[in-house]
Amino acid sequence: xxxxxxxxxxxxxxxxxxxxxxxxxxxxxxxxxxxxxxxxxxxxxxxxxxxxxxxxxxxxxxxxxxxxxxxxxxxxxxxxxxxxxxxxxxxxxxxxxxxxxxxxxxxxxxxxxxxxxxxxxxxxxxxxxxxxxxxxxxxxxxxxxxxxxxxxxxxxxxxxxxxxxxxxxxxxxxxxxxxxxxxxxxxxxxxxxxxxxxxxxxxxxxxxxxxxxxxxxxxxxxxxxxxxxxxxxxxxxxxxxxxxxxxxxxxxxxxxxxxxxxxxxxxxxxxxxxxxxxxxxxxxxxxxxxxxxxxxxxxxxxxxxxxxxxxxxxxxxxxxxxxxx
Amino acid sequence: xxxxxxxxxxxxxxxxxxxxxxxxxxxxxxxxxxxxxxxxxxxxxxxxxxxxxxxxxxxxxxxxxxxxxxxxxxxxxxxxxxxxxxxxxxxxxxxxxxxxxxxxxxxxxxxxxxxxxxxxxxxxxxxxxxxxxxxxxxxxxxxxxxxxxxxxxxxxxxxxxxxxxxxxxxxxxxxxxxxxxxxxxxxxxxxxxxxxxxxxxxxxxxxxxxxxxxxxxxxxxxxxxxxxxxxxxxxxxxxxxxxxxxxxxxx
Numbered sequence: 100x101x102x103x104x105x106x107x108x109x110x111x112x113x114x115x116x117x118x119x120x121x122x123x124x125x126x127x128x129x130x131x132x133x134x135x136x137x138x139x140x141x142x143x144x145x146x147x148x149x150x151x152x153x154x155x156x157x158x159x160x161x162x163x164x165x166x167x168x169x170x171x172x173x174x175x176x177x178x179x180x181x182x183x184x185x186x187x188x189x190x191x192x193x194x195x196x197x198x199x200x201x202x203x204x205x206x207x208x209x210x211x212x213x214x215x216x217x218x219x220x221x222x223x224x225x226x227x228x229x230x231x232x233x234x235x236x237x238x239x240x241x242x243x244x245x246x247x248x249x250x251x252x253x254x255x256x257x258x259x260x261x262x263x264x265x266x267x268x269x270x271x272x273x274x275x276x277x278x279x280x281x282x283x284x285x286x287x288x289x290x291x292x293x294x295x296x297x298x299x300x301x302x303x304x305x306x307x308x309x310x311x312x313x314x315x316x317x318x319x320x321x322x323x324x325x326x327x328x329x330x331x332x333x334x335x336x337x338x339x340x341x342x343x344x345x346x347x348x349x350x351x352x353x354x355x356x357x358x359x360x361x362x363x364x365x366x367x368x369x370x371x372x373x374x375x376x377x378x379x380x381x382x383x384x385x386x387x388x389x390x391x392x393x394x395x396x397x398x399x400x401x402x403x404x405x406x407x408x409x410x411x412x413x414x415x416x417x418x419x420x421x422x423x424x
Numbered sequence: 425x426x427x428x429x430x431x432x433x434x435x436x437x438x439x440x441x442x443x444x445x446x447x448x449x450x451x452x453x454x455x456x457x458x459x460x461x462x463x464x465x466x467x468x469x470x471x472x473x474x475x476x477x478x479x480x481x482x483x484x485x486x487x488x489x490x491x492x493x494x495x496x497x498x499x500x501x502x503x504x505x506x507x508x509x510x511x512x513x514x515x516x517x518x519x520x521x522x523x524x525x526x527x528x529x530x531x532x533x534x535x536x537x538x539x540x541x542x543x544x545x546x547x548x549x550x551x552x553x554x555x556x557x558x559x560x561x562x563x564x565x566x567x568x569x570x571x572x573x574x575x576x577x578x579x580x581x582x583x584x585x586x587x588x589x590x591x592x593x594x595x596x597x598x599x600x601x602x603x604x605x606x607x608x609x610x611x612x613x614x615x616x617x618x619x620x621x622x623x624x625x626x627x628x629x630x631x632x633x634x635x636x637x638x639x640x641x642x643x644x645x646x647x648x649x650x651x652x653x654x655x656x657x658x659x660x661x662x663x664x665x666x667x668x669x670x671x672x673x674x675x
Contacts (some may be wrong), residue, residue, distance in 0.1 A: 106519060107526040108567060201519050287542040289535050289549075296527045299516035306476065306514065307528040307589060308502030308535060332539035 104363075105295065111287040120369050124272055128265075135264040141376050142271040143332045146278045148357050149366035150325035153282055155354070157291060158318045160211070163350050166224030167206070167229050170331025170345030173233035177246045178239055186252035192274070192331045192392055196253070199327020207319035211312060218275030223347055228346040246340040256400030260335070267336045274332060278325055283365060285321070294318055326406035355394070357362040359401055361408030372407045427490040428474065429454040429623035430593045431507070435484035437647075446647040447484065449523065451591065454668030459638035462502040462625045463667060468627045469511065472595050475658040476508050477501050489592060502531075507627055509582040511598040511627075519581030522582055522630055525553040528624045539626045560584050576607045578643050580614060589620075594618070598625040600633055608633055635659065643667075 107113075126139055147169055154160040172195035178192055179185040209219040233240045240246055253259040258266045285291045296304050297311055304311050334340050343349055352375075360371025378397065382390035405412045430452040434545065437445040444467040445465040452458055462468055473479040475486060477498035484568055486494045493501055514525050530536040530549050557563050560580050570578060579599060599615065608630055615637055618624065628634050634641065635655050643654040645667050651658065658664055 103584070105543060106518075106523045106552065107530075107543045107546070109520050110546055132592050242525045255460060285539055287544075288509060288539045289530050289541075289543045289546060290537055290539045292523065292543045293527060293530070293536045296516050299518055300514055303514040303516065304509075304527075304586070305478075305498050306508055306510070307585065308501050309527075309531050314537070358503065414560070 105287040105291045109287060115324055117366075118128050119278070120366070123163035126335050127322060128268060128272075132263065132265075135268045137376065138331075139268045139271045139336045141372050142275045143329050143336065144270070144353070144356065145369050146271075146275045146332070147326055147329035147353055148360070148372055149278055149365070150322045150329065150361065151353055151357050152365065152368045153285065153325070154319055154322045155357065157286060157298065157373040158294040158315060158338035160319060161215070161219055162222040163219055163347060164224070165322075165326055165353060166345055167222075167226040167351035168202055168326035169333075169349070169353075170198045170229060170332040172196070172203050172327030172331060173185070173334045173340050173344040174233060174240055174246070174330075175225075175339045176334040177249050181246055182335070186250050186251075186253075188254050188270070188335055191251070191335060192328055192418065195327045196324050196332075197327075199330070200324040202327075203320040203323025204316065207316045207323070211315045211333065212303065222350075226345060226347055230342060233345055235333070239244030239341070243342060245342065247338075248326055249334055249338040249340065251338065258336075263377055264336070266325065271332055271336065276330065278328065278346035282325070285318075285367065290314070290318075298309070336357060339399055340381070343400075355398055357408075358377050359398065359408050363412035364407075364410050367408050367410050375408060426453075427455065428452060428487070429489060430625070431487040432475070435466075435471070435474060437474060438446070438482050444647050445481065445484075448644070448647070448649060450642060450649065452625050454592070454623050455621050456623045457639045458625050459634045459641045460532060460622070460625055460627075460652055461634060462632075462644035462650075463639060464607065465646075466644045468644055469597065470647075471601045471644065472508065472597055476506060478619075479619040480536075502589060502591075504652075505590075505592035506595070507589040508595040509586045509597055509599060511601050512556045513578050513582060515578060515585070516580055517570045520551070520567050520569050521557065521562060521573065522553055524570060525556055525584050525588045526550065527580045529553050532589050542674065551571060554583055556575065556587055559617070560587075571671065576603050579611060583614060584609075586611060586644060589643075591622060593623045593625070595645060596624060596628075598628055599626065600628060600630045605632070612636060631665055639646070 151165050154162065164237050174196040176191040176195045179191050185191065200205060210218055213221060234242055251260050254266060256272055260266050293314060297314060301311055330344060334343065356371035356375045357368060359374055361367030378394060379390060382393040401408060407414065428451045432448050432450045435445055435448040442630055448471060460468055470479065474481050477496065488506055493504065498552060516527065526549050531550050533549060535546055535549055554563065554566060557566055562577065562580055562584065565577060567572060570581065583599060600611045603611060612633055612642055626637060640653060641655055641658040643650040643658065643664050651661055
């Protein structure tokens with residue numbers, strides 16, 4: 100499962116190995132029915148991480164504030180459901196996407212004029228400001244107590260969200276599939292290749308006449324839209340929104356997941372959340388007070404010995420095996 | 425007088441008290457093979473950066489093919505036919521050679537913003553890029569990443585990217601920089617074969633290359649044009665020997 104780089108000589112056809120995540124996800128539905136709520140959470144985080152990979156891995160925009168778009172999507176879906184009485188999940192998701200997109204284009208247009216550390220600080224500032232707004236606007240958001248009373252009507256009027264999380268799991272899987280299809284399409288397109296060009300050398304992209312700034316604003320907006328959808332999904336499956344969806348920790352945690360899986364590879368966004376959230380689930384049960392220590396150790400090991408994340412290790416192992424043959 | 429491919433009138437640039445361009449009047453005729461030389465710190469790179477729009481001049485005008493581009497953005501200038509290469513490689517290092525060129529070709533053809541079809545499905549971009557690489561003798565290297573390419577060939581990719589833009593005016597910023605003189609003939613071969621209609625301004629320290637390539641030479645010293653003329657005149661000019669060639673020939 101090598102890096103998915105796109106480009107003018109890349110074969111865009113779906114390889115057999117790319118079906119693996121979907122086979123695993125469907126198998127998990129049947130084999131592990133008692134873990135479906137964790138499963139849905141993983142699927143949502145994969146979508147969220149995919150949106151991050153698009154800007155960090157492909158366009159080279161470094162951010163610690165992606166939770167702004169995820170959190171906004173979560174609150175918009177939640178407020179629609181709990182305050183406006185709009186229970187249709189499709190409308191909630193569409194609204195979450197639209198909110199993510201609007202915030203993405205609005206903030207992106209400002210912060211993408213900057214680079215590196217300034218950019219990093221600005222992304223952090225955006226999510227901090229949003230967090231404080233959500234905290235203070237408690238009539239709408241429930242403030243620190245969180246927003247409860249989120250009601251989600253059956254999907255398409257047919258499939259009710261059940262207490263075992265079966266509907267939620269399949270629903271999230273479907274949305275993730277669409278998100279993956281879109282991101283993959285983008286990465287293999289000329290647009291995606293030009294983003295890689297910006298990441299590799301923005302000086303040269305300017306010199307070949309590319310409107311670098313607008314390309315970045317566009318991809319940032321797309322990414323924010325997908326993050327908004329992921330936020331909407333988390334609200335619908337939890338039927339509750341807490342302030343933590345907007346926290347800088349949540350954005351940092353997401354970046355950790357992506358690094359763990361492998362940046363700029365599409366499937367790093369699949370592997371990272373699986374490893375991280377399962378490790379979190381296991382460690383939190385075993386060592387409720389120290390589980391962050393385990394996660395931290397894992398990250399240190401990956402950063403020191405396995406650049407490119409879990410998929411990076413797999414790549415190297417495969418190369419060695421092939422050489423032996 | 426016919427319209428010059430590129431012209432500057434009274435071009436000035438100061439950084440605080442430091443003047444790096446002091447009223448440069450310069451004309452690049454269409455199809456010209458023109459060299460800009462001068463000692464280190466003469467303001468050659470600043471001049472190129474003003475021409476391409478990386479820096480804006482403090483005063484003066486830049487005219488490309490009769491159109492005033494002094495206030496025009498970098499991307500628009502490229503669309504108007506102004507291409508450049510870089511003194512220090514500015515390549516897409518982790519991409520294959522083909523993609524380095526295809527990115528430029530795709531921008532020119534307006535394909536680059538497309539999102540729905542795969543890049544590799546754009547056969548026109550691929551074919552044109554491959555043809556271009558073939559003319560530079562790089563066809564066999566198309567699939568190799570820049571990282572894994574010998575330095576001399578990287579310099580050729582620099583030129584290939586600029587040619588992918590099909591420029592009317594091409595600014596070559598030290599195309600042979602860092603290339604051992606034994607290999608610089610390869611660069612010269614490529615330069616000699618460039619399409620005749622392109623007006624070329626070359627900035628170069630390798631005097632052999634300059635005198636073999638250029639039909640006209642401008643000598644820049646301390647932000648001012650010291651002298652301009654055909655190579656024989658420049659080679660015989662005493663002032664030039666003093667400020668520039670003298671240093672080189674004695675080394």
